[in-house]
Amino acid sequence: MKLKSHHIYLFTLKNGKKKLGHGDNPEHALKILSYRLTPEEMAEITTDPPEIIRQPDLQKHVKDLG
């Protein structure tokens, strides 16, 4: 059993904004995002490698979210 294995990712959107995701790896994080986003919203996420952020740094990135 795994405990607390998820990373927090910042994906880049086509408009330059960022989207938070979480998961074991970027593919898993995108899968989890797809549970709540529409296909159109998912299509706005670029294929650029996402940045991994530290939990305590979350607030630094809030202004960039979209």
Place this chain on the structure above:
Amino acid sequence: MTEKKILFVDLGEFGGLLGKHGPGAIDAMWQDHGLCLLRTILHEAGIQTDIASTRLCKDWNEFWPNLFGYDMIIMNVRSYRFGPAKMIARAFKDMNPNGIVLVGGMHASVAPEEMEAVEEFDHICKGPGEKAIVDLVKNHGDFPKMFDGPESARMEDWPRMDRMLWPKPLPPSPQAPTYPLEASCGWGPAPVATTITSRVCPFSCSFCNEISYIKPMERRSVESVIDEFNWLDAEYGPLGSTVMHDSLFFSQPQWLKEFIEKYPRRARRPWPYWAAARADLVRKWPDLFEALVRETNWTTVSIGFESGSDKVLDVLNKECTAEDNAFAIDLLNDIGDDLEAKGKQRPRFWANIMFAVPGESREDAFRTMKMWRRMKDPIPTLAYYAPYAGSALGYQLMAEGKSLMEKDDHQRYAGQPKVKGVDYRFYDDLLRGRYEREIAETPFP
């Protein structure tokens, strides 16, 4: 120099300490540990303070006169009390134009920009206040408007709270006869002694994220926790039950093993208690969980089950599975059956359950209902997902323009729309029992 007249303001629902709150409105009657700790520190440093509580008034007109004649007010601002805190600061400045308003609390950490924008807040402590409060009160002019409170490394560094510094509830409040102990909210018999043995859940659920804002601290020793209960029992008791308000009590196995060994022997009585766990940790350490329930009288087990759907648990970054939830439910059910057969009290879940999570389908919600029904005699606490500032998913939904929550209103309970695109009518109907057939046909886990 004359002494400053300082007033702590306890924020909460009108009438909450007068017995005029709705049934189950536990937030209205709980006492505030942060406020009491800071008042204790100030009084031990020779700085006297008074206290006024909105919960001891029936409305604003009754409350306002409390603010006259003070040089300084201090408020612990949680997100769901941000609106009232702003109103009070403005009224205080109107009545006392030279008065100083000091604020801190969780909202300063999770939404500092909102706090800083309030002109009437003179100084805002972001983070813990216990090491800053004495200097701040004595020399507030030396502090900028927003500053970081220094961390304490160990909970043992805090003084033992003087609970007589809590606002005193008045009849017919059920808290009046138990003061400074607390009334029962259904978890265990009154009088109730509440405490904290550890701070901060280390997990990163996307609806919470407290670990982003509070640094971990060294847990209190087992002896210290038990000795405080013994002291409260001797001084104000006899205690009926206790509450350990830790975000995650069921952690640190060595500490828990020591608690199992010492609580039944060192405590004046092994009072039944409420404490929180996670389903995945129950599955990881089932023997430890069972020993705690059986040997230490853990009668109310709080678990954030949240959902019976793996998909929804993933959206919430719970890092638990529906299988974990089922395991914990079955284990406590089995322990309860055995204890009942022996004529003992069945332990109950205080079951945190969340609906209306973005991305949740009707079938997901039916799974959650099925999960709830698998528990024997639980005490359910139901929420509709709320996108709080400070949480990863909350920030993201706000950025997507999907939050329906007002900045001044952060309550989480079911019955109020919180996110665009969620069919709240379905959830209201679900909780009214309109989907019994669908629930029966849905599997869990």
